[in-house]
Amino acid sequence: MTIESHDGSSSDLDVLNGATVVLGVTGGIAAYKSVELLRRLMDLGAYVIPVLTESALRFVGAATFSALASETAKTSLFDLTDPILHTRLGQQADLIVVAPATARLIGEYAHGISRDLLTTTLIATVAPVVLCPAMHTEMWNHVSIQENMETLRRRGVFVVEPERGRLAGGDIGEGRLAAVDVILEACARSLAPKRDLAGKNVVISAGGTREAIDPVRFIANHSSGKQGYALAEDARRRGAQVTLVTTVDRPSLPGIETVSVDSAQQLFEAVLRLADQADIVVMAAAVADFRPVATATQKLKKRAGIPEIILEPTPDTLAELGRRRRPGQVIVGFAAETEDVIANGARKLKDKRVDLIVVNDVSQEGAGFHSDLNAVVILGQNDRRIDVGLGPKSTIAHAVFDEVVSLIGKH
Numbered sequence: 001m002t003i004e005s006h007d008g009s010s011s012d013l014d015v016l017n018g019a020t021v022v023l024g025v026t027g028g029i030a031a032y033k034s035v036e037l038l039r040r041l042m043d044l045g046a047y048v049i050p051v052l053t054e055s056a057l058r059f060v061g062a063a064t065f066s067a068l069a070s071e072t073a074k075t076s077l078f079d080l081t082d083p084i085l086h087t088r089l090g091q092q093a094d095l096i097v098v099a100p101a102t103a104r105l106i107g108e109y110a111h112g113i114s115r116d117l118l119t120t121t122l123i124a125t126v127a128p129v130v131l132c133p134a135m136h137t138e139m140w141n142h143v144s145i146q147e148n149m150e151t152l153r154r155r156g157v158f159v160v161e162p163e164r165g166r167l168a169g170g171d172i173g174e175g176r177l178a179a180v181d182v183i184l185e186a187c188a189r190s191l192a193p194k195r196d197l198a199g200k201n202v203v204i205s206a207g208g209t210r211e212a213i214d215p216v217r218f219i220a221n222h223s224s225g226k227q228g229y230a231l232a233e234d235a236r237r238r239g240a241q242v243t244l245v246t247t248v249d250r251p252s253l254p255g256i257e258t259v260s261v262d263s264a265q266q267l268f269e270a271v272l273r274l275a276d277q278a279d280i281v282v283m284a285a286a287v288a289d290f291r292p293v294a295t296a297t298q299k300l301k302k303r304a305g306i307p308e309i310i311l312e313p314t315p316d317t318l319a320e321l322g323r324r325r326r327p328g329q330v331i332v333g334f335a336a337e338t339e340d341v342i343a344n345g346a347r348k349l350k351d352k353r354v355d356l357i358v359v360n361d362v363s364q365e366g367a368g369f370h371s372d373l374n375a376v377v378i379l380g381q382n383d384r385r386i387d388v389g390l391g392p393k394s395t396i397a398h399a400v401f402d403e404v405v406s407l408i409g410k411h
């Protein structure tokens with residue numbers, strides 16, 4: 001068995017060589033980590049201009065950034081020697097990366113509020129923007145932040161999701177600034193988006209299905225659909241024409257067509273209809289294996305006693321895709337497992353006759369359902385195995401499509 005691990009190789013980072021990067025730093029405890037990010041960007045040959053907000057200066061000193069960067073750190077809109085600094089920076093930048101990005105910066109950027117040099121530069125640019133949020137878990141999960149993040153994602157901003165780990169004050173949770181390597185990988189990807197799926201038709205399923213028991217109740221699962229959406233965004237950025245068959249309603253990148261479904265049967269019909277034209281089908285949806293034989297037309301009443309719900313199997317979309325596969329079509333399945341993770345994944349690869357199975361250990365802490373993070377093992381033919389460590393779902397999606405691209409035209 002060949003075992004590889006997927007991490008942005010140094011050749012991927014070469015695109016940063018010679019790029020003009022505006023490094024935005026806002027006022028969070030993680031601001032000290034952006035010094036390391038600056039140093040790594042400089043080592044890679046980037047021309048880095050740091051822009052620090054007023055509150056960033058409470059955590060780190062401008063002198064540190066000025067000493068390491070290509071230009072002195074910029075801290076004010078009202079630099080008398082350069083009265084239009086924000087437009088100069090916005091135009092000059094090949095890329096703007098904000099690390100850490102605080103709740104305030106995210107809110108202002110999402111709403112077009114230009115309050116200081118950094119927000120003004122962000123609004124005055126057409127360069128790709130990589131945003132690396134870092135804050136307390138409660139803040140990160142707050143609906144206002146999540147809505148602002150969705151707005152920015154929809155506009156094409158590259159988001160490097162925060163990690164789970166130790167936060168300021170000793171708390172542990174999601175909200176810690178992503179690792180420098182992950183941020184660099186996102187920077188490189190935003191600068192040189194791979195167009196290796198241009199002209200390809202990709203169908204992706206996302207979310208968990210719902211099997212109705214009566215008009216108000218259903219059998220469901222914990223799938224949030226986040227991984228499926230991340231896959232759709234990655235395929236879209238690579239130039240594919242993407243159709244997302246989804247049970248959840250989340251904002252997505254422009255250009256992704258969505259088809260809403262609810263039950264396993266609806267998902268089966270939609271995916272198989274679309275698969276006729278598809279070059280690649282990725283089944284990230286968590287599909288119910290069983291459904292009630294009959295759905296009660298009226299709400300089941302408690303006084304009628306414990307109901308007996310007889311189940312029947314649902315159609316297996318992935319297995320059917322494997323059976324109907326056209327020559328050259330690439331089919332990818334997912335497997336959510338809690339035990340014997342690799343063996344169960346390998347069995348599904350064989351039984352469902354697909355090209356890849358992305359195995360997800362959903363019992364692992366910090367990964368899987370609802371989380372922005374995931375860790376997977378991608379299993380392919382001839383015992384091929386790629387381990388993708390805990391990281392944002394966007395990184396997992398990218399690793400999956402790297403592998404898919406390597407299979408195109410192979411059979």
Ligand code: CTP
Pocket residue numbers: 264283284285286287288289314315316317318319332333334335336337348
């Ligand atoms: N799948 C499907 N249709 C189903 C069940 C599953 O298309 N009725 C797909 C899923 O989208 C996923 C893959 O099959 O890509 C594996 O799903 P999983 O639930 O992990 O496996 P099962 O086939 O249900 O097997 P088991 O119950 O043994 O885990």
